[in-house]
Structures are given as C-alpha cells and as structure tokens.
Amino acid sequence: MSESDTMQVAILGTGATGSFLGGLLQRAGVPVAYLARDRWKNEVTKSGRLRLTDYQGLDIDVHPNLTSEQNRSDRIDVLFVMVKGHQLASTIEQIREVTSPDSIIYFMQNGIGAVESVLPELQDRQCYRGITLFNVLTLPNAHYHKSTQGDFYLASTSIAEALANRLDDHSSQLNTSIKPVDDIQAVINGKLLLNLNNALNAIVDRPIKQELLDVRWRKVLAEAMSEWLQICSRNQQRVAQLTQVPPHWIPRILRLPTIIFRMIARSMLAIDPTARSSMWEDVQQKRVTEVTFLNGAVMEAADKLGLKAPINQFVTECIRKLETDSLQQTDIEALLSAVKH
Template sequence: MRIAVVGCGAMGSVYAARLARAGHDVLVVDAWAEHVRAIGENGLHVSGPDGAFAAPVRAFTSAPEEPVDLVVLAVKAADAAAAARTLGGLVGPDTVVLTIQNGLGSAEAVAAEVGGARLAVGIAKGFGASLEGPGRAHHNAMRALRFGSYDSLAPGEVERVADAWRRGGFDCAAVDDIAAMQWEKLICNVAYSAPCALTGMTVGQVLEHTEMGTVSRDAAAEAWEIARARGIAVQVDDPVEFVRDFGARMPDAKPSALLDIEAGRVSEIGFINGAIPREADKIGARAPVNATLTALVRTREAMFRA
C-alpha cells in the first residue's frame, strides 16, 4: 500500500517506520526541516521494547503531488483541520484519509476538508512515544489501534486499512462503533489529562491523591453520564472503577497535556476535558467539572503567550 504519514512527530514516526518495515511504500510530511533531512539521509530510526531498527522512508516538508492509497493524519487535534487543508496532491479519487487524534472534535474538522465519505477515524490505546532527535523516535508502550468509518466509508475499506497496519506489527482491528470506543478512551483521558496538567502529577499520583483523586473521578463520572445521555453505547458499567483500572496500569505516565505544559506548549485540553461541556450543550445539559478543569488549564496556557 502507498501510505503518507502527515505529522511525523513521535507517534507519526513510530507509525511510519513500522509500516515501511512491513514493505509498504511510505512517505512522511513534517514541517521540521532538520527531522525531514535526517530521515532522507539516514532513514527513520525507531527503538522500543521489541528492539531498534531503521526504515527507509521518503520525507518532505510539504505534501508532494503524489496520490497515495492512504493518508494518515498524525498531528495534534488542534492542527488536524489545517493539516487536512495541505494534503493537496496526496489525495486521489480513491484515497482513504485516516485521522488519529486524542479527544473529540478533530474528525469533524477533517471531514469538512476532505469529505466524510473517505474518512476513517483511529484510536490509539496505551501508546507512549517520544522523539529523541532528528530522525529518531522511541516508544515504550504500544497496546492497540482501532479504526472505524466516520461516515459512509465501506467496512471493507476500513478492514483493508487495518490489515495494512497489522502487517506492520500493530494490534489493529476495524470496528463498527468507533464513537463508543472514542468515548471510552475519552472517559479515561478526562480523568487524568487536566488534573495532571494542573498539578504536575503523574497518573498514579493523581489516582492516589486525596483531593485530586476525587476531582479525577468526578470528571470521569461526568463524561460517562454525558455519553449515556447522548446515546453513546459505551461498554462501561462503573466509570470510577474503569478509570482506576486504567490508571493503575500506567502509574508513572504523564499525559500529553502535562508534557505540553512542561514544554510551554498549548495542549489538546479543548478536545479532551473541553469536549465534555460541548457535548453536554448539544443535549441542553451542563458539565461543570470538566468545564472548570478546562478553564483552569487554558488559564495556565495563556501565561505562555503573555
């Protein structure tokens, strides 16, 4: 399969390298010129629990005029719509676009740019990755990927994409109800993203903390209640037990929102905790816990621009 990975950060690098190692014809597009140059000269190097390897990958700072079978949007949620507008010649009549971001809201923005009929939505569970330098990425966890149709993309097309990823060694499957899986991940994310970003604590520290542990569980329960009120078929009976089990499996993890705060970057909090009050508003409900957490993180981020 001809595949373009747009956004070759830590996660995008892991995706691209493993797909290329499986024999797919892979190119990457990223704005970081030094990263692109290193990949072009020496390949894309990835290390992790299953060893280290380098994969030959073509790299560009802007999308070439080269239609592919699959475009993978691996940028942050806030950048997804802008990235979709730059795809240009990568998208042909039969190209599938797969968007993989945290939270809720970015897929709608991408669909507005590329059309919902060609769009698949991906969820990455239990991934941890970082860039060690130009052309070099490391992953310390890689659990599962689940893909589903955003709108009317045929199930056979989603399965074809999932099979390409399985060939790359990913635990990947096509699912019928991607919305339910998005919400199940979101329930876990809201429990830790804002609380960790605000306090600097790891997931495990928030989980066990007297005050923040209560806030974390309230955020998760509120998200679960809104999901059920919206008619989302989440397979979660007890949201508190659900997020405690999630946190216990990765106590030393720092959510991406905390990593962004530590680096002085604006996070994806508007697509994570901030998604809950937006979804609540659609049914005339309120989500004060997540709305407050979002406002607090955004206030802290505003200091970066002051």
C-alpha cells in the same frame, strides 16, 4: 502478493503517534511516505534512524526514505492524518493535494469537534476516523517511546483489514496491532473517557502511575468521567469498553481507597513508571493543547443538553492558565476542593 504490499501509505503529522505508526508499518514491510517538516527530517537524518521503543521491551530502528517527496495524488492509497486537532484546518489544502477521490483518509485525532469541523471541506474524499489507544513520548534523537498499553483502532475498511493483517504477522515483534472496528464512534467516546486524565496529568505534573495512587486526583478524574458518561447516556451513545472493566465501573474503581484500588486496578498501573500524558508534554514544550476537544468538548456537549460539567470546566480553565504560565497553587487547591473527598 497482499494488498498491503502494493499500497502506498502516507503519514501527515510526524509527531509522537505519527512517527510510531509510520515506523511500525514500515518495519512490517509497508511502503510509507512521511509528509514531514524539515525539523523532523533533520533529526532523523542526524540520528541515523527512527527509534521505536515501548514499556514491554520493544527496541527497533527504522530507516525512513527521506529523499523522495510524496505529492502525487494518484500514488497515495491511504493517508493517516496525525496532526493535533487545532492544526487540522491548516492541513486541508495539503490533504487535497496528496489525495484523490480514490484515496482512503484516516483522521486520528483525539476527542470531539476537530474532525467534524473540517469534513465539510472534504466531501469528495473518503474520510474515516481512527484513534490511538496509548501514549507515546517524544525523546531526543528521533526516539519515540510507547509508555502505556493499547493499539490503533480504525473504522473498518478493506485497507484497514490489510494493514491489520500485516501488523499481526509481526505482532510478536512489534507488540502493537491495528484493530478495524465497525462502531468507531463508540471507541472515540471510550477513548475520550480515558483522555479526560490527560489534562489532569499535566496539572499534577507527575507520572500517571504516581498520579493514580493519589486518591484526591482519582476522585477528580472520577467526577470528570461521570460527567461524560452522563452525557453519553442522555444522548444514547455507546461507550466502548477499552479496559478490562466496563466504562461505567471506572469512576467507582477510582473512588476506592488506595489500598483497595491497588489490588483491583492492577492493569491501570501496569504502565511505564515514567509515563505521562501527551498534554503534559505539550505543556512542557509550550505548545497549544487539545483540551478544547477533550474536557472542553464535554463542557460543550453538556451545555447543549442543558446539563452542567463543572469539573471538566474547572480542568479546562486550569489548562488554559497552564498554557499561559499563570496557573497558581491556589487554582490547584480549588480544583481539589471542588470534589467531595
């Protein structure tokens, strides 16, 4: 019997990525408890299953056990905290209730700042970072669709290795892996580089593939990325390579004419043609976005170094206006004009 056969996994935050991770683990035979709100439970109950699909043809049904509540700390071996960054502070009490000092806690939030702000309150817990390297769209009837390429990355522990092996045993069926890594901060830095497009996609309000075929928006993204890469270089922080090309090449590729970009960046375009960013979905659902921990975090990091990050600042301001339904076409035109075309 493997370690993953006996461990108890819990998911706190059954949004898009939380539901997808929990469903994959459950389908691979790992016991999973969903610490979910009644709305999510009601939707799963009404639909009769949790449906997971992806752009590569995955289409599976999972049947979560919603009859038992997980509230004993001595039963949870690993807790995945999948809530949005701005929701973390409100989950501390629940995290403490359902875990013990022997539990492993993985924080799976994007960007920088959210997790760091709550760790002082969990100094007696084993806290690690993880990151999701793909987008998941929430569709009606408890349906979650992975629309871009990528896997789950976890700071390396024995539990991460056990879960990775379990998913690997089902890799031909599930299309998604868990990858334990020694330098998770480098992966977080690399994911933030890619996540700088989340806000732009919400502003453009088009599928990612269409957005990337517009050289004007590619140049805005290239400038935003260059600002973050400069900060990482100044801080001597490694940025993990999460695409087929080194991170410092990505802004150069984005600035190429579209006809050349199409040929070189085929992997960037090998995504579901309907794929959009999670921030776009947040805006559509009138939810608070994560821009503070993405483009906003780049602004803050630049300020600490005495640098400027004008494009990320402009993007952050546009998202704030989107959140209040006050973004105007003139704001979008001003953002495009801020980059030399």
